[in-house]
Amino acid sequence: MEKLKKIFSTYPLPHHAYGIETAEHIGENVASFFEKDQLAFVYHHRYKNLSIDDARSLRLLQSEKTEKMFIFVLEFSTIHYEAQNALLKVLEEPSAHTHFILIFPRADILLPTLRSRLEMVFLEKNSLSQENGDLSPKEFVAMSLEDRLGLIKKITDKKQGHPFDLGSYFLFLDHLEQYLHQNNNISREKAEALWSARSFADKKGASLKMGLEYLALYL
Secondary structure, three states, rough: HHHHHHHHOOOOOOEEEEEEEEOOOOOOHHHHOOOOOEEEEEEEEEEEEOOOOHHHHHHHHOOOOOOOOOEEEEEEEHHHHHHHHHHHHHOOOOOOEEEEEEEOOOHHHOHHHHHOOOEEEEOOOOOOOOOOOOHHHHHHHHHHHHHHHHHHHEEEOHOOOOOOOOHHEEEEHHHHHHHHOOOOOOOHHHHHHHHHHHHHHHOOOOOOHHHHHHHHOOO
């Protein structure tokens, strides 16, 4: 987080658009880095899936004229193709004093044209002491298959209000892979299962529950 604080402590910001690759929800912290007397406004919003309608609303909102910095801090797990094209038009011709900070779990979900407009920031993966909610790699590996499947059902049940999204999914996979390597417990079969679990999430309409269940079978 200190790395980001240093980047965004510069006034005025040297770039009009930044991309931060991280699976964690850090938008609120990023928004707090800016001094209020330097800003007209900070707009922070977290989207599960940033849609074309969301992008159009943002385009309209950023068109407001201001003499001070207007900062958009936008977090999303996925983003529609059409929404990316709409944002691209905004980033190609941004309003004066307007800056965008996009936060997403993986840079490869972005179109190359959109990514080329961003000053990319890659954060180091968190240590295992900062594990993801109800999914601890150590406990998950030690569980029986039945217990793993029961836990997966619990944390992915939308009716229970668990905030397990695509960012949480990739954060857990990162921590799990790190844990397996640190404990010399990473076989070829497990490595392939991790790769498949990541690839599975790229498929349209894929269920995170099914991806975790697939992974649970190979640990």
